[in-house]
Amino acid sequence: MSKGYDTGNLLWDIAITQANNETNENTVSDDSAVFVIGGKGAGKTSIVLRFLDRDEASKPTVALEYTFCRKDKGHNIAKDVGHIWELGGGTWLTKLMDVPLNPDSLQHTALAIVVDLSKPNEIWFTLESLLAAAKSRIETIIAEMKPDYPNIRDELKKTAWKRVGQDHMVGVYSKTLQTEHNKPIQVAAGYDSLQQIGTPPLSDKDVGRINAKNPMQLWKHAYTAKFPQENPHHKDVTNPAMVDDPAKDSQYKEAAIDSLRAQKDEELERYRRMSERKAKSAKKFAETFSS
Secondary structure (H helix, E strand, C coil): CCCCCCHHHHHHHHHHHHHHHHHHHHCCCCEEEEEEEECCCCCHHHHHHHHCCCCCCCCCCCCEEEEEEEECCCCCCCCEEEEEEEECCCCCCHHHHHCCCCCCCHHHEEEEEECCCCCHHHHHHHHHHHHHHHHHHHHHHHHHHCCCCCCHHHHHHHHHHHHHCCCCCCCCCCCCCECCCCCCCECCCCCCCHHHHCCCCCCHHHHHHCCCCCHHHHHHHHHHHHCCCCCCCCCCCCCCCCCCCHHHCHHHCCHHHHHHHHHHHHHHHHHHHHHHHHHHHHHHHHHHHHC
16 A cells, blocks of 8 residues: 555545435435315315324314324434325315425325215216316426426326336235225225226117217216216305306396405415415424424
8 A cells, every 4th residue: 555545534534424425314304295185075084184093083174284294214314204285175175286286296295086985976076076176287387397397297207106106006005806885995006997897887879879089988978877976066156166157247247246256266365375385384394393
């Protein structure tokens, strides 16, 4: 070894560098979020409480609610933080999806849709309405991010596949198949393809008459024919999200009512902005206590 080459100092420097790297890794928490949506009274809050292991009676969700939980990963290691959002009102307040679904949270947020199997006349409507609203919000986010991140759509897919598996968690959860309607339904990935389920129960007359572009449309026709769908908010004429808006029809103009409607719309918008601010504050609070 050449004279003047201090092996002890070199090893010490390497040890310090490695320790610093490990410390930096351990002080960074892993954030994940789940956004629970679904039919009104379908059991969303009960699922959240059970996940959090809280033994308390569930209460109806008012608009949009947020909570978080932390999980220890070890001594002197930053805690994992889980952000949990729940949208109340069934398909009514889908505009509030803008709060939990945003550019900062999109890559670590999972969407959970809860439907009530005891209300078959609302299931398809609820599922289709909520999925359409969520997809619309996500497409808006992607369009906003695309100028700065041209490959954002592909990156989101890669992130999703990395988190849950390209085949939707095959091998992660039990593959038990449970379709007995008097028990909790459990259909694992790999058992839920329309091809494996078979053709929908359609009459010969329907098969020749239906212009379906894919198996899902065939199943929609078969299901809604058996269970005609009802808008759960149909009788709630004050719900601007679920019925035609008479405020936009000139024959229904009325100054006092229109003024009150505008006031309520402003209150909803203020609530949405306040929810966004609370979400950011809660996230900072969770990050502070996770380290």
